[in-house]
Amino acid sequence: MTKITMIGAGNLATHLSRALQHADHEIVQVFSRTEKSATHLANQLDCPFTTDLNNIIKSELAIIAVKDDAIEEIEKHINFPKVHTSGTKDLDCLTKSKVGVFYPLQTFSKTSNIDFESVPICIESNDSSFYELLSKLANSITNKVYRLDSKQRRQLHIAAVIACNFSNLMYRFSEDICKEHSIPFEILQPLILETANKIQSLPPSKAQTGPAQRGDKLTIKKHIAALEANSDLQAIYKTLSNSIKKHS
Amino acid sequence: MTKITMIGAGNLATHLSRALQHADHEIVQVFSRTEKSATHLANQLDCPFTTDLNNIIKSELAIIAVKDDAIEEIEKHINFPKVHTSGTKDLDCLTKSKVGVFYPLQTFSKTSNIDFESVPICIESNDSSFYELLSKLANSITNKVYRLDSKQRRQLHIAAVIACNFSNLMYRFSEDICKEHSIPFEILQPLILETANKIQSLPPSKAQTGPAQRGDKLTIKKHIAALEANSDLQAIYKTLSNSIKKHS
Numbered sequence: 001m002t003k004i005t006m007i008g009a010g011n012l013a014t015h016l017s018r019a020l021q022h023a024d025h026e027i028v029q030v031f032s033r034t035e036k037s038a039t040h041l042a043n044q045l046d047c048p049f050t051t052d053l054n055n056i057i058k059s060e061l062a063i064i065a066v067k068d069d070a071i072e073e074i075e076k077h078i079n080f081p082k083v084h085t086s087g088t089k090d091l092d093c094l095t096k097s098k099v100g101v102f103y104p105l106q107t108f109s110k111t112s113n114i115d116f117e118s119v120p121i122c123i124e125s126n127d128s129s130f131y132e133l134l135s136k137l138a139n140s141i142t143n144k145v146y147r148l149d150s151k152q153r154r155q156l157h158i159a160a161v162i163a164c165n166f167s168n169l170m171y172r173f174s175e176d177i178c179k180e181h182s183i184p185f186e187i188l189q190p191l192i193l194e195t196a197n198k199i200q201s202l203p204p205s206k207a208q209t210g211p212a213q214r215g216d217k218l219t220i221k222k223h224i225a226a227l228e229a230n231s232d233l234q235a236i237y238k239t240l241s242n243s244i245k246k247h248s
Numbered sequence: 249m250t251k252i253t254m255i256g257a258g259n260l261a262t263h264l265s266r267a268l269q270h271a272d273h274e275i276v277q278v279f280s281r282t283e284k285s286a287t288h289l290a291n292q293l294d295c296p297f298t299t300d301l302n303n304i305i306k307s308e309l310a311i312i313a314v315k316d317d318a319i320e321e322i323e324k325h326i327n328f329p330k331v332h333t334s335g336t337k338d339l340d341c342l343t344k345s346k347v348g349v350f351y352p353l354q355t356f357s358k359t360s361n362i363d364f365e366s367v368p369i370c371i372e373s374n375d376s377s378f379y380e381l382l383s384k385l386a387n388s389i390t391n392k393v394y395r396l397d398s399k400q401r402r403q404l405h406i407a408a409v410i411a412c413n414f415s416n417l418m419y420r421f422s423e424d425i426c427k428e429h430s431i432p433f434e435i436l437q438p439l440i441l442e443t444a445n446k447i448q449s450l451p452p453s454k455a456q457t458g459p460a461q462r463g464d465k466l467t468i469k470k471h472i473a474a475l476e477a478n479s480d481l482q483a484i485y486k487t488l489s490n491s492i493k494k495h496s
Contacts, residue, residue: 072461105438160439163443171411181339195415240414
């Protein structure tokens with residue numbers, strides 16, 4: 001059992017705190033600048049809270065789960081072992097002796113419930129005993145724990161933006177087309193899910209299908225012509241089809 | 249119970265035949281130009297097969313589940329009610345009296361098993377009684393049946409290419425980044441699945457996250473700099489981030 005101070009009360013802090021408490025760790029305090037968020041999470045966890053950086057309770061570690069921009073300002077006030085949870089920030093943005101990174105790679109939202117057991121956690125530390133503590137902590141809430149250094153984590157974050165945010169943009173383009181032509185978007189939902197499902201067992205490079213992959217120039221030409229009214233999407237269609245052709 | 253002649257023995261023909269047989273319809277014959285494919289599917293279904301277009305057995309309907317390019321050549325030989333299964337071909341590429349389209353929107357592969365109950369089927373016909381037959385047939389294997397005309401189906405196909413094939417391209421880019429930096433790609437699998445999962449209950453336009461969506465210029469700038477060695481992907485990253493910003 002590890003005693004933890006939770007810094008932040010947003011989506012990640014909430015999901016993470018619940019998972020840690022569920023695995024019998026103790027959240028000794030929640031900090032948030034906003035009293036409403038602090039009390040909301042503290043009530044869920046049945047633990048104290050503070051909105052004052054000078055009143056943070058010392059514990060075995062502080063988990064700093066706040067916006068990237070706020071990490072450096074906040075971490076100065078914490079003089080005991082601490083980790084941040086950011087995909088983009090280097091380990092050395094944290095000062096003092098024992099520091100680490102505890103980066104769960106998943107998209108968290110207020111509404112949807114995430115089963116933490118399947119969330120990969122990437123860890124890093126400047127101290128081997130602290131690394132061991134982080135590794136144990138991570139392994140107590142998920143069976144997917146990875147050691148990545150700051151450079152790898154930065155690259156992983158880029159890969160995540162492309163795989164997650166840009167895929168969602170593709171879904172949005174398709175949603176726009178459906179709306180424009182009075183087609184229920186739900187027709188595409190099973191296809192989208194199966195596409196993501198496929199790459200759980202097959203590398204994406206082996207899962208590619210579609211007109212560009214099979215060199216079906218006629219269909220590509222027709223699609224490009226049909227997108228004439230939307231020149232941005234038309235250009236993106238061309239670029240991405242060319243990229244698939246190049247890869248295939 | 250409907251008597252059906254299955255024209256084709258590829259992935260779609262195989263999955264569709266099995267689902268139809270499972271729903272107590274009778275596949276009276278399988279046609280394929282390739283004897284190996286024809287026998288393979290006919291054996292699974294325990295039904296006759298032919299490789300000769302002049303020996304096709306007449307039934308209540310022929311389902312033409314072959315490559316788009318082959319539809320017009322093959323359909324000439326079928327002089328009883330028939331449908332094609334293509335997303336891109338118009339209804340009127342089929343000649344003679346009762347014709348229709350029976351378009352299951354899903355990505356089918358030899359290896360993965362698809363539960364047909366959740367596969368949307370889009371139907372269209374030039375004849376109201378034949379439309380009724382197609383509607384009954386579709387409803388016997390799935391609970392997602394949609395009436396779409398040829399123009400809508402063409403647009404849906406474009407939307408499907410964008411949502412499915414282009415998303416897979418995003419997965420491939422992220423796979424490439426992982427490989428280059430010795431990061432196990434499996435770290436991204438849960439995120440990719442959750443991203444597709446989210447839009448099962450939330451419109452993609454409401455599900456957008458990431459640096460471009462929240463206007464995090466610094467992160468975008470860093471990502472673009474980190475992609476310097478791959479100018480194609482760098483350009484795509486810029487274009488798609490700008491598109492998210494425009495939409496947000």
